[in-house]
Amino acid sequence: xxxxxxxxxxxxxxxxxxxxxxxxxxxxxxxxxxxxxxxxxxxxxxxxxxxxxxxxxxxxxxxxxxxxxxxxxxxxxxxxxxxxxxxxxxxxxxxxxxxxxxxxxxxxxxxxxxxxxxxxxxxxxxxxxxxxxxxxxxxxxxxxxxxxxxxxxxxxxxxxxxxxxxxxxxxxxxxxxxxxxxxxxxxxxxxxxxxxxxxxxxxxxxxxxxxxxxxxxxxxxxxxxxxxxxxxxxxxxxxxxxxxxxxxxxxxxxxxxxxxxxxxx
Numbered sequence: 249x250x251x252x253x254x255x256x257x258x259x260x261x262x263x264x265x266x267x268x269x270x271x272x273x274x275x276x277x278x279x280x281x282x283x284x285x286x287x288x289x290x291x292x293x294x295x296x297x298x299x300x301x302x303x304x305x306x307x308x309x310x311x312x313x314x315x316x317x318x319x320x321x322x323x324x325x326x327x328x329x330x331x332x333x334x335x336x337x338x339x340x341x342x343x344x345x346x347x348x349x350x351x352x353x354x355x356x357x358x359x360x361x362x363x364x365x366x367x368x369x370x371x372x373x374x375x376x377x378x379x380x381x382x383x384x385x386x387x388x389x390x391x392x393x394x395x396x397x398x399x400x401x402x403x404x405x406x407x408x409x410x411x412x413x414x415x416x417x418x419x420x421x422x423x424x425x426x427x428x429x430x431x432x433x434x435x436x437x438x439x440x441x442x443x444x445x446x447x448x449x450x451x452x453x454x455x456x457x458x459x460x461x462x463x464x465x466x467x468x469x470x471x472x473x474x475x476x477x478x479x480x481x482x483x484x485x486x487x488x489x490x491x492x493x494x495x496x497x498x499x500x501x502x503x504x505x506x507x508x509x510x511x512x513x
Contacts, residue, residue: 251285252470258284259299259474260481265501266412267307267482268430268494274300274408274437275361277471278354279505281464290341290461293407294448298468300409300441303475308434310483321387325436328393329400329410333440336404337447341457344405354406355509357413362502364416369496387422395421396436404444409437 258280262273274296281287287295344350395417396410403410411433418424418432445463452462485494 252466255280255285255467255470256474259303259471260478261474263303263307263475263478264481264485265494265497267434267479268485268489273303273412273475273478275358275406275412276501276505278406278408279509281467285467287464287467288347289459290345290448290457291464293337293340293405294445294461294463295468295471296407297409297441297445297448298463298465299471299475300407300437301445302469302472303479304409304434304438304441306476307479307483308431308438310480320389321392321432322435324387324389324392325396325414325432326439328396329403329436329440330443332397332400333404333410333444334447336401336406337444337451339401340405341451341459341461345457345459350405351509351512353402355506357402357406358502359506359510361412361416362499362504362506364420365495365499365502367499368416368420369492369499387418387424391422400436400440403437403440404447407444409439409441409444411435411437 258277259273262276264273266273266276277296277299278292281292281295340350344353396414399410399413399417402408402413414436415426415429415433418429419426424432448461448463451457452460
């Protein structure tokens with residue numbers, strides 16, 4: 249299968265499954281790029297961010313018509329996430345430039361995400377009354393900022409924006425409504441991805457490192473083309489499939505991928 253077609257198919261699959269849970273799906277594209285598409289080094293993270301920038305807006309716009317997080321929450325995650333993702337980019341091209349170190353960090357993050365999703369799938373789905381009451385409870389700024397900062401750093405390192413980590417954290421720890429959390433996470437992913445890609449591009453232009461930090465535009469655009477289709481499908485699935493089923497699918501895929509990478513290290 250030509251790599252462009254493979255990239256488009258991968259982008260469609262991961263966004264179809266990830267979007268309903270507030271994930272762009274970029275975290276699952278890292279192993280696809282490394283193992284199947286031949287993208288290596290910091291360019292992997294930059295290519296993922298390019299995918300996010302193109303594929304995520306459709307999901308954000310469609311989901312915003314149904315559930316809106318508070319503007320205060322959006323302001324907090326954006327202002328906290330942008331400088332944090334820049335730190336993550338810097339860490340990626342310095343202390344985590346070594347592929348072996350990067351694989352370990354990626355696998356551990358993915359394993360944590362998978363376990364969280366699997367545990368969430370075992371819990372009863374929230375009732376409509378619980379969800380409604382949660383939507384009216386604003387999050388504390390300091391708490392939200394404290395959660396967003398380290399997540400955005402990891403997002404810059406891995407090229408995932410951070411939404412895939414923020415959504416389960418908001419739901420699991422702060423009891424934020426799942427659909428509002430999904431939109432807040434995707435909006436965060438979009439914002440931090442723009443900032444992160446700008447940082448990677450600047451490092452490439454200034455030749456900060458000997459390794460290329462620019463995205464693979466051909467692969468990134470193919471991934472994003474598939475991602476646009478997947479975003480449309482994923483937002484439709486959000487109200488047709490149970491959150492427990494989606495969490496189980498995401499959790500199983502994440503745990504299996506993480507264990508495979510840890511065994512290779």
